[in-house]
């Protein structure tokens with residue numbers, strides 16, 4: 001498969017569809033790092049991905065902005081959704097289940113930059129960028145590790 005892959009999304013729904021496509025190739029021990037500034041669509045993507053992995057389009061996906069992590073056991077594999085925007089020290093990650101997550105989970109991480117040197121090197125990197133064309137346009141790049 002081509003790597004990296006690039007997509008142009010013109011809407012929230014289009015971003016959700018890209019996430020749904022990725023869900024079919026996401027497996028235990030996969031780490032997905034979501035990059036992009038505020039409001040770029042990381043949470044839109046994460047929500048659609050988790051719903052697809054859990055095969056439940058109505059699943060409630062609260063934003064882990066304050067809790068930093070939210071877990072889902074509804075699918076076959078535990079899913080860990082991190083939003084590390086408010087992580088002050090990378091070492092704090094160990095207090096919110098990091099090692100357990102790395103032991104067989106699927107990790108979806110918003111603001112992975114906050115991990116500093118603890119950021120895993122074997123992650124799929126998904127970058128969201130704005131476009132000058134249109135306020136709703138996002139350029140999404142998915143880069144598999146290795």
Ligand SMILES: Nc1ncnc2c1ncn2[C@@H]1O[C@H](COP(=O)(O)OP(=O)(O)OP(=O)(O)O)[C@@H](O)[C@H]1O
Pocket residue numbers: 009010011012013014015036037038039040041042043044045110135136137138
């Ligand atoms: N093409 C698009 N893809 C995704 N979201 C879009 C798109 N166009 C417009 N939007 C809007 O942009 C916003 C994206 O918000 P979202 O919470 O997903 O951003 P985020 O990257 O998670 O930000 P934060 O860093 O604050 O968590 C939503 O309001 C969504 O409706």
Ligand SMILES: [Mg+2]
Pocket residue numbers: 042043044083110
């Ligand atoms: Mg977000």
